[in-house]
Amino acid sequence: MTHGETVDRDQLLSAQRRLDALGPRLTGSDAHHAVVEEVAREFAELGLEVHRDSHTFERWDLPRSADGLRVELPTGPVQVSSAFPYSGITGPAGITAPLVYLEAKRPSWSKAKGAVAVIEVPHIDLPRSLLVSEWGPMVTDETLRNPVLSATLLGPKLEKARKAGAVGVIAVWRGIALDNALGQYLPFTQPYHDIPALWVAGDEGAQVVAAARSGQQATLVLDATLHPGTTTDTVWAVAPGTSPEETILVITHSDGTNGVEENGHLGMLELARHAVAQPHRRSYVFVLTTGHLRIPAVSKHGQATSTWLEAHPEMWKGEAGQARAVAGIAIEHLGALGDIEDTTTGSYSLDATPEPELLYATSREVHDIAAPLWRDIGSGDRRIVAPGPVIHFGEGEPLFERKIPAVALVTAPQYLLALREADAVTHVDLDAMVKQIESFRDLLDAFDATDSAAFGSVVSRSVFAKFSALLKLMQILKRAKTAVRLY
Known part of the structure; x- marks a missing residue:
């Protein structure tokens, strides 16, 4: 060429x-x-x-078969959207433990000691102005939407969950279409956590939340492997x-x-x-x-x-x-x-x-x-x-x-x-x-x-601009967590 x-x-x-x-x-x-x-x-x-x-x-490595990635409730299996990358492994038998629901705003991970923590993660729109700047006029009401942002900013803190003694985590997407949630390899930038975690969405997520609120047991299988x-x-x-x-x-x-x-x-x-x-x-x-x-x-x-x-x-x-x-x-x-x-x-x-x-x-x-x-x-x-x-x-x-x-x-x-x-x-x-x-x-x-x-010269971010954007971002995330309600 x-x-x-x-x-x-x-x-x-x-x-x-x-x-x-x-x-x-x-x-x-x-x-x-x-x-x-x-x-x-x-x-x-x-x-x-x-x-x-x-x-x-x-x-x-992800499980090699669908049977290696599943959640079983007393009422039957629920569809798993995806595994949380580099979370942990369970082996083929999985782990069976009580489900404990944690509030999204201020999750008390210690309540899930010996249990599988269930936490809801809202899928949100973020103002474009927080994510990119413009060489021309900014249209102030524009937003950007991507599961990468939601999972990274609002996803469960697995290190805290593991240290508190939780044996697993189920993250329930809120406000995302089921087919959009399917297969999301998120978040992808974190270290290995040594605690198995999965994502579920839609009606399947509602079932998991209801089961956790009523203190039911579940079996979580994430038959991943380490190499x-x-x-x-x-x-x-x-x-x-x-x-x-x-x-x-x-x-x-x-x-x-x-x-x-x-x-x-x-x-x-x-x-x-x-x-x-x-x-x-x-x-x-x-x-x-x-x-x-x-x-x-x-x-x-x-x-x-x-x-x-x-x-x-x-x-x-x-x-x-x-x-x-x-x-x-x-x-x-x-x-x-x-x-x-x-x-x-x-x-x-x-x-x-x-x-x-x-x-x-x-x-x-x-x-x-x-x-x-x-x-x-x-x-x-x-x-x-x-x-x-x-x-x-x-x-x-x-x-x-x-x-x-x-x-x-x-x-x-x-x-x-x-x-x-x-x-x-x-x-x-x-x-x-x-x-x-x-x-x-x-x-x-x-x-x-x-x-x-x-x-x-490459543009520079001012300290004030960074601080202002981070403050606004924190306020948005706080509101998003507060808005999580019962299905």
Whole structure:
């Protein structure tokens, strides 16, 4: 793919279908390893030297059968929406114990000593202004909704539950469609807790709450397994430029839950093909990061790419004897279709049109470079945003924290972290995916042609803005917990 050419749609479609057929690629799994090795082979076939950074960790694996993930009440089984990742294990027989209902607002975990704690978790909308900032006027009444936010901010505190002597936890989603809750691999950023925990939703959740309120017993089965000594690799390659003292970083991650999360490597490979087809001034560094779905195993602070950056300052830091990264690109969730949820009727389905993009530019100047190049994918929202006062989502975050000017795509439909098995329906709009990759290609060319001083300074979050946003967020979460009531 040279300048002005379009992406090979057939090749891209074939690659996406292979990814869909693999199903979930959880960190360190065989399917995840297959993706990493495929990218490494393609780098090598392009004539690029492949580098590896290996990590070793204890992998927690989901049960292999439906029978290994269940809740049995005296009245019969209830459908489990998903397992709480890296919570704990029960073995095939599970654990049988009384259910104890805990108030969501101020859960007294000690009341659940020797029991299975049941706690409700509201699925909420959050003001967009708390999560992203705008380069233009903010529409103040906009909200964003994603189970990632609800599970992370309002989910059960398993460390407290374990220390208090609870033997298990059932988290009951409130305000979420049953099909939306199904398979959610959430929250995915926590350490291993050594206490089994599950999610249930809808009428099944109502049954669990009623059983807990009446002090019934239940059997909880989470027949997960632990695999110490699991290895996983970040692979990376450099396309040398004529002025290698300056670099442009191109980042994505390899692990994922479905065909959108994560397909960013398909775009990265297209940019690598483009890079080797023509000379360029800066060296392009292509990094396929591992551990996005197992951040505690690879990173002490920040998203998984933080570890690669700390290990390889010679590629970006710009001190004596080191190249300096003048800009970065983070590619995630290409071509993501939208979804439609009706919490009144409980219906949930994929939309026929793309999800509105979440596309960051971390300086005004980078925004102005990207805006005329970015193609309209037909999602109805073409805003390029700035990082919010509290968080920058996705693997572009480590670039932001190190003040490397960057553009990062991290579109977030509600199913983003939901496990989808092999050969399930694709969640990708091919036309949108092609346009996004072509936009990134043109952006890479523009970055290569831009003087280093013209990228501007990465925006900074003021202490006041952080404090104000966190205070408002705490008030919203408090109200959400207070609003949890009987079914």
